[in-house]
Amino acid sequence: MPPTSLTGAMFLGTERRTGAGPALTSVDPRTDTVLEPAYGSATPDDVARACELAERAAVAYRATSPERRATFLERVADHIEDLREELITRAVTESGMTADRIRAERERTTGQLRLFAAEVRDGAWAEVRVDRALRDRTPLPRPDLRQRHLAIGPVAVFGAGNLPLAFSVAGSDTASALAAGCPVVVKGNSAHLGTAELVGSAVAAAVRRSELPEGVFSLLFGSGTETGRALVADPRIQAVGFTGSRAGVTALTRTAAERPVPIPVYAVTGGVNPVFLLPGALRDRSAVLVRGFTEALTRDAGQLRTRPGLLVAVDGLELAEFLTSAAAVLAAYTGRTMLSRAVRDAYDRDTAALAAVEGVREIVAGRPGEGANTCVARLFTAPAEVFLAEPALQDEVFGAAATVVTCRNVDQLREVAPAVRGQLTATVHHGPGDADTARALLPLLETRAGRILYDGWPTGVEVGHAMVHGGPCPAASDIRSTAVGTLAVRRFLRPVCYQDVPADLLPAVLDDENPYGLRRRLDGAREPR
Structure with missing residues (x-):
């Protein structure tokens, strides 16, 4: 011990x-x-x-x-x-x-x-x-x-x-x-x-x-x-x-x-981890989406590289209802302690800069918590035209802040997807009537993110064999x-080929007897276990 x-x-x-x-x-x-x-x-x-x-x-x-x-x-x-x-x-x-x-x-x-x-x-x-x-x-x-x-x-x-x-x-x-x-x-x-x-x-x-x-x-x-x-x-x-x-x-x-x-x-x-809320999903399960979004955004005071910092949706009654409900939840959210004063100060600077972008509107700010260095949750909106024209809206804000990009229609929503920079994750929530749009988004998003989610939230990175926590630049340095x-x-590995090396000089892993029982490709064919 x-x-x-x-x-x-x-x-x-x-x-x-x-x-x-x-x-x-x-x-x-x-x-x-x-x-x-x-x-x-x-x-x-x-x-x-x-x-x-x-x-x-x-x-x-x-x-x-x-x-x-x-x-x-x-x-x-x-x-x-x-x-x-x-x-x-x-x-x-x-x-x-x-x-x-x-x-x-x-x-x-x-x-x-x-x-x-x-x-x-x-x-x-x-x-x-x-x-x-x-x-x-x-x-x-x-x-x-x-x-x-x-x-x-x-x-x-x-x-x-x-x-x-x-x-x-x-x-x-x-x-x-x-x-x-x-x-x-x-x-x-x-x-x-x-x-x-x-x-x-x-x-x-x-x-x-x-x-x-x-x-x-x-x-x-x-x-x-x-x-x-x-x-x-x-x-x-x-x-x-x-x-x-x-x-x-x-x-x-x-x-x-x-x-x-x-x-x-x-x-x-990290990045903004875009979440596309398709019309059918907003009509079918708005309350569930509000709960999932606000919980994912505020988890660990928003200090996760996979928090959902950008929502993309078609403007209309369903989105308005979603925003009203999400704003109510975030307004009641009592801020959690951030990692340090420097992190909290950076969050305050970044959210102030976001609010200052022409066309961006802040719709809610939560409540500061007790003690030092607590995070105030913030929610912003911006028209798709502003998002497409303003690169700063894709800058990561490390904390519980998100921007909702409002689109005129589904066609404009599809226009936003390929404009997104490299991300760790991209998420699609779809419901009745959204199949064609959800299908069209997949080939766009797989060029932009290391992990693509449907009907979920990106926080919580499972440690397993199939997980990818990376993505195109700027989310990660190696695609x-x-x-x-x-x-x-x-x-942390590189391939090395050994040509005509005598058997008694070969590394053990390459020995004909296969002492470690590794599964090998022998003369092009996979050996059985």
Whole structure:
């Protein structure tokens, strides 16, 4: 079981070190109270040391058997659960979220670690292909060719502010990188330093218990600008996992691209997640739509990258009734605490800028909650012509604010769909008489979003094999990948072909005896289990 007393120290492999850089402290957003202990920022030497250890560990760690690596991931999950209420209490204090919300996120975090463990054991991620030699083939013989997917090397992971467990120290980016066989260097999010240290202690304990090289995991603290840039610029880092603001992605991507050897940045930023409310749905189940929309919008004070920030519907009586009912619900909504004063201030600025756009009308503002940094829910409307002409209406507002785009008719609604920028999600609610429009929207939206929903709401990202949490730019930095689900492991792998390599020199996964029992493609055909 990992130690649970907070020290303010980083994890540089097996070494605990207090950073000599400027001290950072988390703040309870409910009261703006500074929390102890202070965390010294990593120096450039600390960053270099973590990356050096990760590079040293890379070859041995990627060569671990699927069973050993899977057991390690399960031990990380076990140790996180061993932290019990200490972890819950600290995460609540640093995030302002409820204990039930944090417990649910802990379950998601440990669940995805165990899901990746099962995926590692399955072995499909390795995508082993063997084309056996045909020495007598004419006119040219075929050499012996064997392919596998290989871990790319050390990965830098940046903890997300809005998901202190599920997208942080042992969250999806870390879990998928470790599953791929990549050492990880995490830069903890400064909003929840104590939570990061606690989870870091769980990962470090699992590394020791599994007798893995110490550089498999390190945890650094420091500013995103200085420490983050130094981490991404280090030549030993081979990829980056990030969830956060567009500005943060832009800065990291620039640093990654300016290296002598550029590296990929796998980032999720979010967007407005458009929801198309078709006429039949508004006629058939308006009350249900109001309830689903307002709950999804205000969940976690709107601080989810998948909240529905844009509704698109045909103007008319049904939409007017929907707006009246939604406005009544939001007017009575008492704002929840946001993650920090900076997040709340940004929300206030962004909603004020939205309200100032010519043609945009605010129809309701909710009530501020008690305590510091609460979110006031806001609902706006704008004609489709304004939306099509004003790019700012597609900018993400991180919080419980949404804009309803009103269309003259269904044809104009169809015109709005292809004008939407890249998104994590796009949703269609349809009812009687909407089949043709719903069918026409699907090929438009699948070019704009990583996940398409019908008759649902985008909040709540299931961690499974078929999930895609990504999408076209600007929602994510790489259109080909996902940050959630077992497919996320592919971000940190690359194919390698071995031609005529002697059998005694081949990696175990390519051995004819198939010691790990992986499902392979042999001479073009899938082998049965």
